Amino acid sequence: MKSIGVLMTCPMHKYLEQQLETHFNLFKLWHCNSSITEFLKTHQGNTIRAVVGNTEIGADAELIASLPSLEIVASYSVGLDKIDLRKCEEKGIRVANTPDVLTDDVADLAVGLILGVLRGICASDAYVRIGKWKDADFGLATKFSGKSVGIVGLGRIGTAIAKRAEAFGCSISYFSRSQKSFANYKFYSNIIDLATSCQILIVACALTEETRHIINREVIDALGPKGILINIGRGAHVDETELVSALLEGRLGGAGLDVYENEPEVPEELLGLGNVVLQPHVGSDTVETSDAMADLVISNLKAHFSKKSLLTPVI
Numbered sequence: 001m002k003s004i005g006v007l008m009t010c011p012m013h014k015y016l017e018q019q020l021e022t023h024f025n026l027f028k029l030w031h032c033n034s035s036i037t038e039f040l041k042t043h044q045g046n047t048i049r050a051v052v053g054n055t056e057i058g059a060d061a062e063l064i065a066s067l068p069s070l071e072i073v074a075s076y077s078v079g080l081d082k083i084d085l086r087k088c089e090e091k092g093i094r095v096a097n098t099p100d101v102l103t104d105d106v107a108d109l110a111v112g113l114i115l116g117v118l119r120g121i122c123a124s125d126a127y128v129r130i131g132k133w134k135d136a137d138f139g140l141a142t143k144f145s146g147k148s149v150g151i152v153g154l155g156r157i158g159t160a161i162a163k164r165a166e167a168f169g170c171s172i173s174y175f176s177r178s179q180k181s182f183a184n185y186k187f188y189s190n191i192i193d194l195a196t197s198c199q200i201l202i203v204a205c206a207l208t209e210e211t212r213h214i215i216n217r218e219v220i221d222a223l224g225p226k227g228i229l230i231n232i233g234r235g236a237h238v239d240e241t242e243l244v245s246a247l248l249e250g251r252l253g254g255a256g257l258d259v260y261e262n263e264p265e266v267p268e269e270l271l272g273l274g275n276v277v278l279q280p281h282v283g284s285d286t287v288e289t290s291d292a293m294a295d296l297v298i299s300n301l302k303a304h305f306s307k308k309s310l311l312t313p314v315i
């Protein structure tokens with residue numbers, strides 16, 4: 001497979017890069033300072049048969065159109081929102097992603113964010129570091145165990161979060177397109193009703209046209225001044241302007257965010273808020289999971305080029 005051209009869209013994980021270099025003829029899009037068309041001219045776009053993208057740069061219509069020999073997009077991510085799936089389908093290009101291997105990490109981080117916000121872990125850590133404890137106790141935080149948790153999207157990650165929250169004695173309810181027969185949790189077909197009924201609302205669904213800004217002012221107000229919002233999905237699930245004003249005006253109790261509308265930009269107003277915990281989109285970024293995701297990308301590519309079934313096909 002050494003002669004097969006594979007284009008990596010941006011730096012992701014060193015081990016993945018090494019593996020791609022070992023098994024394929026790897027092109028790195030970020031090594032070009034010119035436009036993509038220029039890059040592809042000088043690197044013979046027509047020799048590239050696979051694209052490896054991620055949550056930052058996937059495969060949009062422009063990239064797909066400039067690669068006439070493209071056969072497969074193997075994403076180093078579970079999210080597919082940076083891939084023009086319609087174009088891929090139209091052109092018969094296969095698509096694979098990295099589900100399952102990252103589920104635990106993302107669900108763990110969701111719990112970490114809940115605890116971070118409710119128990120004020122970051123704020124109290126800062127309190128100790130700057131020596132304020134010597135002057136006074138930190139004050140009281142909010143309990144997590146036993147709270148009502150609402151999950152938007154009961155897929156693999158949403159279900160893993162639900163299981164973890166159950167272990168904290170929480171009651172679980174969820175909103176999704178359809179009721180899940182495998183789950184005993186309370187189902188809401190209306191997200192406002194879910195937000196009204198829970199204290200912690202967690203966004204864990206895929207980003208699509210229907211779920212863009214699914215967390216709008218109405219949902220935030222339904223969650224209310226004692227509610228907290230956790231987002232480990234995509235920034236665009238939340239109307240960030242509305243989120244910022246709700247937090248500033250005390251209409252929302254707090255937020256734990258791993259993702260933002262315009263990454264790596266984070267609204268300045270959030271930086272000074274003690275009831276907000278911010279992470280730089282690191283849901284699956286552990287050594288173990290990153291290696292497993294890389295192995296899955298390589299296995300999907302090898303399967304495709306050996307005319308075998310993809311391990312984790314999307315299209």
Ligand SMILES: O=CC(=O)O
Nearest residue numbers: 055076077078079
């Ligand atoms: O955000 C992470 C992913 O989609 O894998």
